[in-house]
Amino acid sequence: MDENSKPTRDQVTDWFQKHRNACRCTGYQPLVDAVMDAARVVRGEMTLKDLEYKLPPDGKIWGGKYPRPSSVPKVTGTWDFGADLGLKLPPDTLQLALVQAKVSHANILAIDTAEAEKMPGVYKVVTHKDVKGKNRITGLITFPTNKGDGWDRPILCDTKVFQFGDAIAIVCADTVEHAKAAVDKVKVQLEELPAYMSAPAAMASDAIEIHPGTPNIYYECIIEKGADTKPIMVKADFVVEGDYYVGRQPHLPMEPDVGFRLLRRGGAPDHSFQEHRHPSSSCDDLPGVGDRTGKTPSGAKSNRWHLRLQVQPDHRGPAGSGLYGHGQPVFLNFDYFQQITYTGKRSPFFINLKFGADKDGKILAMESDWSCDHGPYSEFGDLVTLRGAQFIGAGYGIPNIRGLGRTVLHQSCLGIGFSCLRVAAERIRFGSPDRRIG
Numbered sequence: 224m225d226e227n228s229k230p231t232r233d234q235v236t237d238w239f240q241k242h243r244n245a246c247r248c249t250g251y252q253p254l255v256d257a258v259m260d261a262a263r264v265v266r267g268e269m270t271l272k273d274l275e276y277k278l279p280p281d282g283k284i285w286g287g288k289y290p291r292p293s294s295v296p297k298v299t300g301t302w303d304f305g306a307d308l309g310l311k312l313p314p315d316t317l318q319l320a321l322v323q324a325k326v327s328h329a330n331i332l333a334i335d336t337a338e339a340e341k342m343p344g345v346y347k348v349v350t351h352k353d354v355k356g357k358n359r360i361t362g363l364i365t366f367p368t369n370k371g372d373g374w375d376r377p378i379l380c381d382t383k384v385f386q387f388g389d390a391i392a393i394v395c396a397d398t399v400e401h402a403k404a405a406v407d408k409v410k411v412q413l414e415e416l417p418a419y420m421s422a423p424a425a426m427a428s429d430a431i432e433i434h435p436g437t438p439n440i441y442y443e444c445i446i447e448k449g450a451d452t453k454p455i456m457v458k459a460d461f462v463v464e465g466d467y468y469v470g471r472q473p474h475l476p477m478e479p480d481v482g483f484r485l486l487r488r489g490g491a492p493d494h495s496f497q498e499h500r501h502p503s504s505s506c507d508d509l510p511g512v513g514d515r516t517g518k519t520p521s522g523a524k525s526n527r528w529h530l531r532l533q534v535q536p537d538h539r540g541p542a543g544s545g546l547y548g549h550g551q552p553v554f555l556n557f558d559y560f561q562q563i564t565y566t567g568k569r570s571p572f573f574i575n576l577k578f579g580a581d582k583d584g585k586i587l588a589m590e591s592d593w594s595c596d597h598g599p600y601s602e603f604g605d606l607v608t609l610r611g612a613q614f615i616g617a618g619y620g621i622p623n624i625r626g627l628g629r630t631v632l633h634q635s636c637l638g639i640g641f642s643c644l645r646v647a648a649e650r651i652r653f654g655s656p657d658r659r660i661g
Contacts, residue, residue: 224258228265235259245477293520305481305519309554312483317346319555320402322392322409323565324384327418327634328433331382331391331411339394339408344401346551348409349393351381362601369605371437376600384413385433385599386634388564395553418634422573422596425633433599433632442605442630446612449623452579452588459579459587467576471596471635472569473562480557480566481519570607571596574615589616591626596635604630 227234235258236251246254263269276290296302303311336348351358357374358381364373380391392409396402419425425439433439456462557565577590593615595608611628 224262224265228262230258230262232259302520304478305483306479306556308519309481309483309556312485312552312554316483316552316554317395317397318399318402319553320394320396320399320406321390321555321561322348322394322406322411323561324380324387324389324391324411324413326384326413326415327387327420328416329384329413330416331380331384332414333410333412334392335410335412336392338410339405342396342401342405342408344397345405346395346397348405349379349395350391351377351379354378360602362603364601364605365603366442366605368442369601370441371434371601373601375434375437376602383416388561390565393555399556420633420635422571422594422631422633425631426594433634437632439632440629441601441632442608444605444608444612444628446591446624446626446628448621448625449588452590452623452625455588455623456577456579456590460582461580461584462577463580464575464577467572467574469572469574471571474567474569476562479559480562481555483552483554485552568598570598570604572611574611576615586616586619586621588623589621589626591615591624591628593626593628595628595630596633597630599632599634601630601632 224230230238232255235255239246239251239254244254260269260274264271264274278284278289293302334350336350339345339348347353358378359374360376360378362371362373362375364371376385378390379393380389384391391411394402394405394409396405417431419427419430419433419439424430425433430439573594573596575592578586579588580586591611593608593611595604595611597604597607608628608630612626615626616624
């Protein structure tokens with residue numbers, strides 16, 4: 224508006240693009256609306272009073288245009304996101320760097336931190352031996368038919384590596400540069416195991432159990448609606464069958480994934496931190512210290528991507544684990560390689576579908592079989608698999624359905640990533656009363 228007080232919408236959008244104002248959520252419409260209104264004020268066609276937020280007549284905020292408390296700092300660029308808060312932590316804050324697995328499946332024979340702890344600026348190298356309480360994060364198992372107990376993800380790997388990028392140790396140092404320099408000095412002796420990089424590979428008859436005692440197919444979901452589909456398929460005028468693959472989707476956020484911990488308080492840019500309090504419940508607290516976890520402001524990123532447990536500031540995640548034994552604040556900031564390899568993804572599905580239709584093209588029956596390619600940990604895996612029962616064929620009013628889905632453990636990058644985590648088992652009902660999901 225300094226150069227053009229009467230811009231077109233296309234000119235405003237072009238300015239945003241040229242000046243690197245990136246937004247992945249809004250489609251830019253409300254952003255452009257705001258600039259167009261501001262231009263009207265500059266031209267004298269509107270007053271600031273015209274732009275004031277107004278509450279509904281009943282005074283209720285919900286459904287009204289009450290200003291968000293974050294609106295001004297967001298527009299002025301003074302809103303502190305997770306990485307910004309990392310710059311404002313106390314001077315004695317220790318910077319963390321992860322020692323991560325470079326193989327997908329292996330037994331851990333030994334971890335030697337002696338050389339790394341002699342590196343400049345290094346305060347301590349934290350391993351699983353330093354984790355207080357249970358060195359496991361619960362996957363929040365939802366359904367009782369799940370064949371695992373949910374306690375399958377180590378905070379820091381102790382006996383095995385389950386996927387590329389797994390955290391084995393944490394270097395705590397005075398600067399990020401010193402922490403990262405010491406990472407390569409941690410010596411990890413491994414015995415590599417077969418790596419199953421997809422659900423079909425892990426389902427093979429000769430595949431070993433990734434988590435001993437838990438079958439690689441650890442959850443099955445059955446859907447039944449209407450009559451048996453087999454005789455209907457035989458009589459149908461048209462039958463179509465095919466195999467399909469829905470690929471893994473990293474959400475590629477713009478904001479870094481961070482976690483930090485101070486005494487009595489931690490923070491992370493997390494959309495589901497209330498759920499993530501549960502995984503911390505089994506860990507012994509530090510003596511005399513009350514614990515609070517807070518959600519830091521989170522920016523332009525997918526809600527689904529933020530449903531992950533790996534960088535939590537509480538006792539369960541690496542940011543919390545890095546605090547043990549010294550009581551100093553800690554800060555962990557993932558680079559983009561770590562975000563891609565270590566954080567949540569939308570899980571791939573391997574699907575076989577069969578439809579029977581009459582001569583007018585009306586679908587009479589559907590048979591579905593799907594395998595959820597969920598990664599090596601059970602985190603929300605049963606709920607993700609349930610999505611196949613909910614959404615395959617949804618919207619077509621198919622009267623007769625038979626389907627079977629399964630969640631599969633394997634070594635490919637972690638597969639959590641659906642937003643609807645609060646669905647309770649007893650509430651899952653669709654269509655007519657004879658449609659059951661179990």
